[in-house]
Amino acid sequence: MPDLPDPSDTSPDRATLDVRNREDEVDRLRSTLEEVLVRHGYSSASVFAVRLAMEEAVSNAFRHGHAQCPEDPIHVEFVVDSSRVTVSVEDRGRGFDPGAVPDPTHDENLDKPSGRGLLLIRAYMSDMRFNDRGNRVEMEYRRPGRG
Amino acid sequence: MPHEDSRLRVRRQDGIIRVEFIDRNILDEANIQQIGExxxxxxxxxTNPRLLISFANVDHLSSAALGTLITINNRIKAKSGQLRLSDIDPQIYEVFVITRLNKIFNIHEDESQAIASFQ
Known part of the structure; x- marks a missing residue:
């Protein structure tokens, strides 16, 4: 199905959520984002891409950022309009250096069970950047064909 | 001993253990851990496990799920067993390609092809 704009709704949708590492809260985040993407006419491939990237960022935030504070919520913001989606995920951890993460596609790393989240975010999103501290990732998805 | 609230459907046939996921989304960390266990x-x-994992019901999975599959693969190899994956949705198969995990897993289009590939 092609990416077609919904002419009845071109205004951006915004959400700011504090999410704890609980299945129901993360499910609510997933469904909220998915509903907004569908409302703006994004294709199933686009929804799959944005959802996967958000999933990986949230998982990294809880697993690494909040290893010492598992009860604390992470902070998620997203803005969706007819041409782009931005999602940011911030944790309360010390941050990390994304450049220090080994390439999981190298032969010697293929059978390692972790370290693929950033690769998938880079592959599915148009842009990804971290703040200096490394505890906040901002991802942008540009709708195909919209430059 | 199966879990009371198992997230898997497990069948045995002709020495092959066929596993299907109950969940359409394999995303939640606790669920992934349970599946791995x-x-x-x-x-x-x-002794020499011959395991077929079908993704016929799966719409989404995360890199944490991929990690569990790698652990399972390593465990099976350590017991000189064989692992096959089948019925992977094209969008999910792309995730295997991006991560190059299609190079380490033995992936088949459907269960019958996967079963025929066991040695």
Whole structure:
């Protein structure tokens, strides 16, 4: 199905959520984002891409950022309009250096069970950047064909 | 011993253990951990496990799920067993390609092809 704009709704949708590492809260985040993407006419491939990237960022935030504070919520913001989606995920951890993460596609790393989240975010999103501290990732998805 | 609230459907036929996921989304960390534990118990109970995991019902999975599959694969290899994956949705198969995990897993289009590939 092609990416077609919904002419009845071109205004951006915004959400700011504090999410704890609980299945129901993360499910609510997933469904909220998915509903907004569908409302703006994004294709199933686009929804799959944005959802996967958000999933990986949230998982990294809880697993690494909040290893010492598992009860604390992470902070998620997203803005969706007819041409782009931005999602940011911030944790309360010390941050990390994304450049220090080994390439999981190298032969010697293929059978390692972790370290693929950033690769998938880079592959599915148009842009990804971290703040200096490394505890906040901002991802942008540009709708195909919209430059 | 199956879990009371198992997240898997497990069938045995002709020496092959066929595993299907109950969940359409394999995303939640606790669920992924449970899936890993359940499959590890199955592997540990076999001498040369021959395991087929079908993704027929799966719409989404995360890199944490991929990590569990790698752990399962390593465990099976350590017991000189064989692992096959089948019925992977094209969008999910792309995730295997991006991560190059299609190079380490033995992936088949459907269950019958996967079963025929066991040695």
């Amino acid at each position: 359940e499959i590890s118990q199955i592997i540990d109970a076999e």
